[in-house]
Amino acid sequence: MSQSEKHPLYPEEKAHAPTTVCVTGVTGFVAGSIVARLLESGHTVHGTCRSPEKADTVVHLTSLPGAAERLKLFKAELLEAGSYDAAMAGCKYVIHTASPYIMAVNAREVRAKLLDPALKGTENVLESVNRTPSVTKVVLTSSCAAIYGNPTEFGKDHVYTEEDWNPTASEKLLPYYYSKKIAEQRAWELAKAQSRWTLVVMNPAVIMGPPLSKRTDGESVRLVKDILDGKAYPACPVLGFGCVDVRDVAAAHCLAMAHPAAQGRYVTVSRSIYYSEMAKIIAEAFPKSGVRPPLFAAPKALLWLVGPAAGLPRDMVTHAVGFCPQFNNSKIQRELGFKFSPVEDAVKDAVAAMDKLGIAKLKA
Template structure:
């Protein structure tokens, strides 16, 4: 299924003349769908990644319709001074998706491996945008992690909006979320210090839906694989997340790039689900499978004890278990006319794609 067949082009996207767009971090889960949509809309894409010569990480992009004529890959590194200057030069728009994704990092390495790459990478990209007079808009992939840390940090019944900022995360607690907050704050500082380009920010939560490549380091691929391999039976962690289809996230980026009135932050979350709901959605999509959804939840005290051995740090257990954040997603719908699709359907499509790519085994 093409990007536009799933999420048809909006009027603002159709009205935009073919442009040159730099997309950073093109080998990532979100960026692949962004590139696919841009190419299908007729744009030329300058994609950055750490090593364009690695066919195992870029072949899926090069095989996209329109890629042979309108996709050019560039080598760039978040910490390498000036490495984004060449790919951004002459571009009309920049979509900055590249950011380090490391959930479990040793405390001694947090600043070097997580915080500095996230912030300095943002500085590098936005500085390069300012060096190219052609750039008129930058769309930043941030996260709901910049909006909240602990789902109950503003009260149990709080519904998050674009006005909220993460009040829990620090360089010692929920450090990945802290990196997203710092990077977005720095982007807004830099945007307000100049008048050449406009910044628009997309804030998704857990992103579901079909991957385009065999990379398995996305959060949702990991969660779904745990379900498919029976790790969620008989009990699952009682944790909730905002969820959204990756194809909707791609459309949110390209619409934010195209729409003349797009501004500020946009919460890009269709609905919130508990982890057990993910498993139930897989079972509903594959009713004849042997998969057994969880029938209980793992006690918080037990997760706190065994979590680190299973890759779940204790700060995540403390600030996530037993809680599910709620979001107000009306801004993107009201201002841009955006339409969300079902996360449960995205899970079905994701499993189909994972099976086809060989990153999940039949279950």
């Protein structure tokens, strides 16, 4: 089933004449679905990645319908100034998805692995945009991490909107969140310093759904794989987060690109969900998987002690466990006519795709 059959193209996408679009970080989880949707819409895609010559890392892209005729891959590095110039030449739009997504980072490596690639990478991409006269709009993948840090920081009943900025994160506390905040803020500074191109920003939270490639290092794939591997039983953290289907995220980027009224930031969250609920969805949808929902909540104090060994940093335990942030997603629906799909479908389709790709085999 093609992406647009479950997530059909919006009228603005259908009406837009074929053009050339630069997508950065095409081997990433989100970018793959964006490329698939752009190709289905008839556009030509200039995709950037570190190693386009490695066929095994891009085969899921080069095998997409339309890729042979309308997908061209370019080598580019976030920290290398000017490396995006060639890919952007002749492009009308740039969709910038390339940025590190790593929650557990050694404190000594935060700047090298998170902050520099996110911030300097954004600067390098947008400086290339400034040198490319054909570009009229940039759609940036940011995150709800730029919007909030601790769900109680504005009061326990606060509902987050596009007006909010994360006041909690810093280089030493929730550094991934901080990387998304400073990168997006810098993007707005650079956008406001010129008048030729416009900036639109997508702010998704945890992204679920079917991966296109066999990569297993993504945080979204890891969350599902941990459940399939039995790590949510008999106990798991009381961990709530905003959630959205990867195909919705791709559709939001492409719609924002094509829609003349798209402006500012957009909270791109279907609804909030608890990790334990994800386990229940998988257990019910795949009864032969062997997945068992958690019986009780893992104590927060215990998680603080053992979390780092399991890939859950202590600052995440402190500021995320026991909470569930809530988001207002009405702006994108009101301004762009966007419709979100059920989170349950994203979770179930993720499992089915991971089984098909061999990332996590379901039991017979």
